Amino acid sequence: MFNCFAFPRKLLIIGVVFILTACDASTSTTHSLAIDQVEKSNEGWPRSIMTSKGLLTLEQPPKRIVSTSVTLTGTLLAIDAPVVASGATTPNTSVASEQGFMRQWDPVAKSRNVTALYQTEASAEAIIQANPDLIIISEAGGDSAMRLYEQLKDIAPTLVIRYDDKSWMQLATIFGDLFGLEAQSQKIVADFEQKIQNTKQQITLPPQPTTAMVYYQDGTGANIWTEASAQGRLLTQLGFTLAELPESVKGNISMGVRNDIVIATGERFPDAVNGHSVLLFSAAPPREQALKENNYLQLVNAVKNNQVYAVGEDTFRLDYYSATNLLNRLQQLFGQQQ
Structure with a gap:
């Protein structure tokens, strides 16, 4: 019978060192990523992003994105991200439609059949019913659903990202790189940059x-x-x-x-x-x-x-x-x- 304790001690140590070295090598690029930095494989997919909750990896482009942040939804719509549902705010106000979507992008959401998950108070049940393959949560702000993170991360890959320290253009670039929508994000950012210069x-x-x-x-x-x-x-x-x-x-x-x-x-x-x-x-x-x-x-x-x-x-x-x-x-x- 094979006796593991009879295995030469020097070889055992070498084997353990090899295993640890291999594990470290496989994660070295992961640890080198800064928060919100996206890494793409040479083949295009998978793609990863470092978040405050650790590394998030997508094996393929998302097809059913649920945004829990009404602030982030407008940027997602602008780059043609496949948003199927979004959190909403108080409806029927000077800034929000009857669904609770922001008036500036409510017509776009309607044309793409985006549904309102809930209004103001985040609901895990509503998010689950939308059958997402990616959930997006804002880490800060009044529309943050961070309290649900531990529950939602077991339902679908969950991206945690801040918007209070970024322009929508920076967000569009990050989303474009992560979702495989680089062309769309680059075009809309370039167009807007030109509008800024014209206005200036x-x-x-x-x-x-x-x-x-x-x-x-x-x-x-x-x-x-x-x-x-x-x-x-x-x-x-x-x-x-x-x-x-x-x-x-x-x-x-x-x-x-x-x-x-x-x-x-x-x-x-x-x-x-x-x-x-x-x-x-x-x-x-x-x-x-x-x-x-x-x-x-x-x-x-x-x-x-x-x-x-x-x-x-x-x-x-x-x-x-x-x-x-x-x-x-x-x-x-x-x-x-x-």
């Missing part, structure tokens, strides 16, 4: 620097967009300079692990509105007057000089569709013919 050449900026923000309906404060936000990045590309926030404002706020906004409320709110002009996101023109009538902001330069501009109700979440609308709005406001 056709507008005259308001007084700089600018405070870009979402003004609360009750007038008590605002979310100030930072340079890390999609909104801030786009404005910077157009030539805007975002006003630097005082340390006293930055030190008083937090919103989980998000780095795209700074919350400014109470007595620190006027200190945060320190740009020579103000752009109001997620706002229609009537909000301009509401801000200018705020008693706490009467000494703010932008208010005193009547440099307050609403840039559209659909600009809280920037995807290809809402970002295009934003460029059109900026051209209307600051176009040289004005």
Whole structure:
């Protein structure tokens, strides 16, 4: 009978070392990937992406994508990703359709028969019923379904990704590389980059620097967009300079692990509105007057000089569709013919 304990000790050690070395070699490229970096095999598939939850590998292009993030869905639709269902927000509002989809891309979703999984509160049961071969979860934001991750990852491959630190164009590139939709993502990004350059050449900026923000309906404060936000990045590309926030404002706020906004409320709110002009996101023109009538902001330069501009109700979440609308709005406001 073969006696494993009689096996020469030196050879046993060599064998163990060989096994460990082989395992390490097989995973070395995996460990070298940065978060959100995509790796493709020489044959095209499989493809892998490093996430905060570890490596996710797709053996073939997904055919039934379920997006739990209404923010990410617009970008997925823009690159023709096979989205079959999406989470939704509160329906029948100024920004959302009767399904709870964003108005800027709701017609596209309807034309592609995308169904609404749920409205506001993520439902694992609804996601499972959609029979996905890939589930996408946003790691941050109000539409994050991270609490369901452990449950969903056993149903289908589940991609966890952030959007608060990326533009929609960066997201489109990542999705395109991972899903085999490189041509679609490259074209739409290139087209939009050209639109940015055209807009930049056709507008005259308001007084700089600018405070870009979402003004609360009750007038008590605002979310100030930072340079890390999609909104801030786009404005910077157009030539805007975002006003630097005082340390006293930055030190008083937090919103989980998000780095795209700074919350400014109470007595620190006027200190945060320190740009020579103000752009109001997620706002229609009537909000301009509401801000200018705020008693706490009467000494703010932008208010005193009547440099307050609403840039559209659909600009809280920037995807290809809402970002295009934003460029059109900026051209209307600051176009040289004005």
